[in-house]
Amino acid sequence: MPSIPRLAPVLGVFALAAGALTVGTAGAHATTTPAATAVSVSCSQSYLPLPDPDCQPGAYNPDVTQDTIDSTICVPGWTSTVRPPTSYTNPLKVQQIAAYGYSDTSTADYEEDHLVPLELGGAPRDPKNLWPEPRYSTGGKTAGNKDTVENRLKTAVCNGQVPLDSARQAIAADWTTALAAVGLG
Helix, strand or coil, X not given: CCXXXXXXXXXXXXXXXXXXXXXXXXXXXXXXXXXXXXXXXXXXXXXXXXXXXXXXXXXXXXXXXXXXXXXXXXXXXXXXXHCCCHHHHHHXXXXXXXXXXXXXXCHHHEEEEECCCHHHCECCCCCCCEEEEECCCXXXXXXXXXXXXXXXXXXXHHCCCXXXXXXXXXXXXXXXXHHHHCCCC
């Protein structure tokens, strides 16, 4: 349960009007209740267009390895089989928008994005891998720009040009330089 200590400060500051929320990680659960009354900022916007690495360092799906890519990420449509439903991601997005202290709280202005994308075997439901990425330009970088990087990395991994672990590490470290980090940009 190594993710719970890092996750607890983020989740512990939120109050939900509709009851308790359970957020799952691989075999571990953290629960918040409406007893929390204050919302405090616990994630920094200073890393934009990247997430705060203390809040979202990224996480991997253990079912995706270099040995399994031909039956997982390299299969067309595979990501739709693991993508979490909006009934899970929307409440998490609301919590994380508050944790980042975004003045714009419209959920439509953010993509609840996987830092390590599903296309590279990122953990689908782990809050360490999901964050509210602004859809608008942040220093010229947008969520759409990240999608392009994700797709190029996946293609390179599936074509044998880049090892899976190298692509994952590069995008988790900094998606804006990931292509160059693996020799594609």
